[in-house]
Amino acid sequence: MKLTSKGRYAVMALVDLARFDNINPVSLRDISLRQGISLDYLEQIFYKLKKNEIVKSIRGTQGGYVLNKNPNDIKLTNIFHAVDEKVKTVQCKKESKKGCNGKATKCITHNLWDELEIHINTFFENKSLKDLLNNNKETRV
């Protein structure tokens, strides 16, 4: 199981944004240069972040993005959800009573995969952008 670049970039970009948006909006160009992420790709990512109300945009020259919420209220869950980075431990539909590939019942390890999914999501729910900022300050002392 691997984390996709899209999810990783989204978090990286938001941490960068959170650090610099105190005074002026931050342009994607700046984030792109600082973090080494393709500008075109960042645009895709921020399009989604905006639709999910995690950031606000300011158009025009000197424009850019600012956070739309307090860093403490932006959990990794929210970010990942916004960019469609989701945890999937099973193939079959969650709600369905049926199992994978059309079987009548769920597989014998189904409980395990549910547990795993919860385990991972818990991590994402408990981590906010604020935590990442603090964490980084600490490790830079």
Next chain:
Amino acid sequence: MKLTSKGRYAVMALVDLARFDNINPVSLRDISLRQGISLDYLEQIFYKLKKNEIVKSIRGTQGGYVLNKNPNDIKLTNIFHAVDEKVKTVQCKKESKKGCNGKATKCITHNLWDELEIHINTFFENKSLKDLLNNNKETRV
């Protein structure tokens, strides 16, 4: 992030095996039928499980596979390692001091991804085949 079928099947097949290997070796054909996994694919998977000494094989008619260890000593970690299902939260090499795409330093969220990887692996290290057998008995009462 998603779990691949190969990893999921490996665990399913081993749970099935653990249930039935008390008296005779279990043939892949049986596992295939019971769990609805392609026989050809199972062969690939068991080839790796055998190389990693998680199962033993008995050839010929009435042959099949048996566990090579106590179910309590087979952790999910071991199974996933055997079939090359690994947790990757970053793109860059672990050992290297350099970051992704050749940058001089690690990215600003690197600590986070390391934490995440540990968080997930901890789950796998603490779960044994025995746990899965017990767990399933419980939920079938």
Next chain:
DNA sequence: TCTAAACTTGACCATTTTAGTCAGGTATGT
């Protein structure tokens, strides 16, 4: 006013990974 910076949005694409299949073995219990 004009222009460049910066956001907006959709379409497109090469590469890699996944989830298998296929084929042709080899070993062995009956």
Next chain:
DNA sequence: ACATACCTGACTAAAATGGTCAAGTTTAGA
């Protein structure tokens, strides 16, 4: 001998990934 079942490598269709490209719109500042 022969059927059963393991052994092993090669191959492949489909999906996902990690982007790029193009054609806008909006607005600050010269």
